[in-house]
Amino acid sequence: MTTYFHSAPLLLEPGAIIHPGNWGRILNCYTQQQGNPWILAREFAFESIRVSEHPELPSRLSCAFAFETLEHANQYKSNFSAWSPLYEVELVTPDAPLHRAGFNLVTFPPLNVEFVPVAVGLARKYWSGEEIEVTEILTKSALRVRSLVSSGPASYQP
Numbered sequence: 001m002t003t004y005f006h007s008a009p010l011l012l013e014p015g016a017i018i019h020p021g022n023w024g025r026i027l028n029c030y031t032q033q034q035g036n037p038w039i040l041a042r043e044f045a046f047e048s049i050r051v052s053e054h055p056e057l058p059s060r061l062s063c064a065f066a067f068e069t070l071e072h073a074n075q076y077k078s079n080f081s082a083w084s085p086l087y088e089v090e091l092v093t094p095d096a097p098l099h100r101a102g103f104n105l106v107t108f109p110p111l112n113v114e115f116v117p118v119a120v121g122l123a124r125k126y127w128s129g130e131e132i133e134v135t136e137i138l139t140k141s142a143l144r145v146r147s148l149v150s151s152g153p154a155s156y157q158p
Contacts, residue, residue, distance in 0.1 A: 001090045004066035005073035006143055009084045011151070017092065018143040024061030038108060042119050046106075049123035057099045057127060063138040068100075070149065072134045076103065077150075086150045089143040096141035101126045103136035 008018060030040055043060060050057055066089055067073035077086055091098075105126040109118035125131050 001094065003146065004068060004089050004091070004137055004143070005070055005086060005149065006064070006066045006089045006145075007073060007077045007081045007084045007086050009081065011085055012087065012145045012148075014145055014147055016145040018064055018089065018145065020058075020064040020140055020142060021062045023063075023065065024059070027061065038115075041115065042106070042108060045116060045119035046123040046126060049120060050127050053124070054127040056097070058097050058138045058140045060138060063140060064143050066137040066139070066143060067103075068135045068137060072103070072136075073149075075134055083152060085148055085152075088146040088149055090146055091139060091141040092144050093141040096139055098137060098139045098141070099127075100129055100132065101136050101138060102130070102132035102134060104133040105131060106136070 006018060012018070027035070027040060027043055029035070030037075046060055050059060067076060073086055077084065102125065105122045107122065109115050109122075
């Protein structure tokens with residue numbers, strides 16, 4: 001089994017299953033008062049390109065996310081979920097559809113730049129597997145927790 005890494009805001013035991021689709025569930029819970037509309041706009045741009053140009057790939061809205069290396073997982077964790085535990089995980093269904101993409105492309109256009117054309121350009125690179133600096137795995141498989149790697153910020157030592 002291939003080992004991957006996943007950060008989640010819950011303390012999970014080895015053997016726990018992380019189901020795909022949580023990011024899409026979170027986005028579906030956005031209201032006018034809660035949630036970042038720019039994240040929603042970016043994800044809709046990414047999904048639009050996936051549907052029109054790469055429909056065979058797993059959607060960011062209904063997949064599970066993981067990182068191939070501990071280094072990349074720690075980069076994600078330190079920037080986006082410092083207090084979330086980091087887990088070593090494996091795919092429950094290894095032959096499920098999977099896509100390797102550049103998490104470094106999941107960003108926002110600079111201020112004062114037209115949002116949609118830049119977001120669409122980033123999405124095209126993401127779904128084509130271009131310009132990967134931080135490898136993100138998208139899979140339709142659930143993830144099985146193998147072990148807890150860390151339970152706090154990268155500098156935290158329990």
